[in-house]
Amino acid sequence: MRLMVMISCFAAFATACGVTAAGDAETDRQSETLADAISYPRQPDAAGLARAALATPLGKGGTFSVLEARDLDHKGPEDPMALLVWRIHRDKLDAKGNDKGFDACYTVEFDFYGPSSGPSRIDCPDNAEAITPAPEPRRDIPPExxxxxxxxxxxxxxxxxxxxxxxxxxxxxxxxxxxxxxxxxxxxxxxxxxxxxxxxxxxxxxxxxxxxxxxxxxxxxxxxxxxxxxxxxxxxxxxxxxxxxxxxxxx
Known part of the structure; x- marks a missing residue:
């Protein structure tokens, strides 16, 4: 319940509940594109979505990390089934060349069809470490x-x-x-x-x-x-x- 309150407390594009979460139009765009991209092919769980995210160009680029991947209790395909929290590091310089880089964190819930809530900016969790889901074996039938x-x-x-x-x-x-x-x-x-x-x-x-x-x-x-x-x-x-x-x- 506490997490759900936190999620609803943060808006997608800046201030909510009196708190400004880091991020800009570019990290918003990256997060929205990523959330749509990993929704198909369908993934069975939060770990599958995290693997899909880390396999994208953004996920492989070194500026992206998954901080949380959690399965949610659900009954039907339109109920939220998984929650992901990710972090995007943005290198940025101001007009004087000063480092204005930042970390932007987002939370997003997925149902069977795709994002059902978010991506929404949140404050990056303190001391959060990147997670990498355990790999899975290949299941396809090779051409040979x-x-x-x-x-x-x-x-x-x-x-x-x-x-x-x-x-x-x-x-x-x-x-x-x-x-x-x-x-x-x-x-x-x-x-x-x-x-x-x-x-x-x-x-x-x-x-x-x-x-x-x-x-x-x-x-x-x-x-x-x-x-x-x-x-x-x-x-x-x-x-x-x-x-x-x-x-x-x-x-």
Missing amino acids: YAPALEAVLGKLPATVGEADVRAALESGLPAPKVDPATGLAALPPQVFVHVKGSDVGVALFAQTGVESKDCVMGHRLGGVVKVWTLNWRDLSLMEKSCGAQDALTAG
Whole structure:
């Protein structure tokens, strides 16, 4: 409750409750642009929003830091789900060349769709330290999976069971790579297999974000091998399915 009172107490552009929070039109613009930019792709929580902010040009520039990233209790998509506080250092000289640089701090709440309150200027918290959320492993399906799947399907014997296909995929698909930026191995995609007689359908699926997905599909149908990919438009807007049985009838 105390934090909510503080948030409502500060206006976006200067004085509120008798206190002037540091900032200017440029830091206001940067904060508004940043809040909109990190709202899509959708993030699952405050840590995800903080990671997104630190991955932007502003976040990588050395003048930006996240001071707080906190999840909020919420019930629906229009309820505030996360609160971020960030700081922007602004180098500035007056007409005489004197250093007039300052730190501007902002608070902003996000619901599922984007900023629901703020960014609003606040006084920078005393002795606040920058935070860096723990990194997460990559979840996308790298492009080398498609040719590897095609090679596996092309080498399967004429008569094969699901266990045989899965064993061939385990040995034939690329091993997850370690991201040098985080030191974390990527998460492998989910593997779905469907065998119908001599025909084989395979789907590789990855949930890469709240709404974003990756899908690689392939089949051996009548002895002919085909592999293709579905992007987020196919999976979300066109509502196509990423399943092994679908692989036998699609493509």
